[in-house]
Amino acid sequence: MKAMKWLNPDVASLTPYEPGRPIEDVAREFGLDPAQISKLASNENPLGVSPKAKRAMRQALSGSYLYPDGGAFYLREKLAQRFAVKREQIVVGQGSNEIIELIAHAFMGPGKSIVASAHAFIVYKLIAKTFSTRLIEVPAKGLGHDLTAMRRAIDKDTSVVFVCNPNNPTGTMVRQRQVSQFMAAIPDDVLVVFDEAYAEIALGRMPDTLPYVHEGRNVILLRTFSKAYGLAGLRIGYGIGPQPIMEALQKPRQPFNVSRIAQEAALAALDDDAFVQRSRRLFRKAKRYLENVCKEMGLEYEPTFANFILIKVGKGKGAAVTQALMKRGVIVRPVAGYGLPDHIRVSFGTMPENERFVQAFKEVLPTA
Ligand SMILES: Cc1ncc(COP(=O)(O)O)c(C=O)c1O
Structure with missing residues (x-):
């Protein structure tokens, strides 16, 4: 060929x-x-599937001949209220995987590097390669993230650090103290992505990362409807972060990236x-x-x-x-x-x- x-x-x-x-x-x-x-x-x-989401999906079926609201207005509004942020601070994607890809569009590329832990969610690695971005893979501590080593591994080209918490596939969790120390020492021009796909069902106390968003730090929190709400097949997730960062992610987003049914299901799931x-x-x-x-x-x-x-x-x-x-x-x-x-x-x-x-x-x- x-x-x-x-x-x-x-x-x-x-x-x-x-x-x-x-x-x-x-x-x-x-x-x-x-x-x-x-x-x-x-x-x-x-x-x-969350029963409330299932009901909402049935009701949304007949509207499927129309394109969805690409801006996911109602869902972003509801999430914004839940997290006490502005709607502009939320981006909705086809699963949180799409948000990872939007982060790559906006913040990765040749000449840049990302930092991630060994044994962390593999999509970070795949996406970095796809976007010709150097991966700095940091050895794990046991099988969990070594946040001190990850911070030290940041170099002058590092645009993004991924913290997967709890981590897939090891199930490990970094705790509040480690996260606080890490965030206190992180350079002020590096974007930290906390991938919290399992947050709502985490079997232990999650570090509270939302204050970093409220403080306007360089962070994005990733959440999904795939796990806690049983909507993996619909493909819907979201990111939360400071407005300028999230507006940057909106730019490369496809116009109608999340279906009507998925948006309606997610809205209802939040109440379940x-x-x-x-x-x-x-x-x-x-x-x-x-x-x-x-x-x-x-x-x-x-x-x-x-x-x-x-x-x-x-x-x-x-x-x-x-x-x-x-x-x-x-x-x-x-x-x-x-x-x-x-x-x-x-x-x-x-x-x-x-x-x-x-x-x-x-x-x-x-x-x-
Ligand atoms: C840590 C982590 N992040 C992100 C994802 C992607 O989830 P989704 O694209 O379904 O929201 C997964 C899926 O297994 C995951 O384990």
Whole structure:
């Protein structure tokens, strides 16, 4: 293909993001009944869609022949009230992933660098490469972020630092004291992105990062409707930050980036506290259950602050264990791409799904 000579070499060198395998795919490959498969691979909400959001989606269906409000006025208004900021300080995207991409459009590029932790959410790395931006990957402390080392790693070209909290795929959390020290010492021309995808369901006290927005610091907080509200399939998330920064993100945004149905669902989901509480109760129970199972099995695991757990299954065995579980209808995530070939990441399911995972896990582990 002659046109390939124009291909951006940074894009050519990318390995596409590998998502958790879809149920239908696995059913086909292993001749399984899709209804019998548990997908514990993408940190979704096993309780399904927030009921309030579902009702709103049905009502929004008939309006789908019209383009949505690209400015997401009502949703930004509601979020602004919730966080005591102005509407102009909120940007809504097709999942928080799109906000990460908007940050890249606005603040990355050749000659710039970003700082991120080893074993952090892989999209930062992919996006940096796509935008020909140098990645400064900082070794983790244990499996969590080392904020002191991350601050020290900032160089004269660093435009953005990503702090993933809790971090996917390790489930680790940086605490208030570490964040305060980090923010006290960060250069005043570096943008700090706190990716808080799991904030509403975090199994521990989240550092309070909103004051940095109120103080007009160089920060963006990323949130999503994919986890706590069960809307991963709709693709809707948002960023909060100081007005000039957020206005810069609006510029490269596609005109109608978030569907009408997604906007309506998100508006309703914000009122569904009962669903979020129920989700959190389940995740707390799942954490206790799976951490205990790991202890009983003598396996190393990372105490988790989110709706998934990272388990060490043996030297280089992550892929084999994943494959063996898949044959038994349980989809988990290998994490070699995150520099963790000895681990698997297991998203929390309903309790019967978690039990099913444990049963299959006990069968496959000795032979994998
Ligand atoms: C840390 C983190 N950030 C961002 C995302 C992207 O979420 P979404 O694009 O669905 O909002 C995820 C998804 O798993 C995540 O784990």
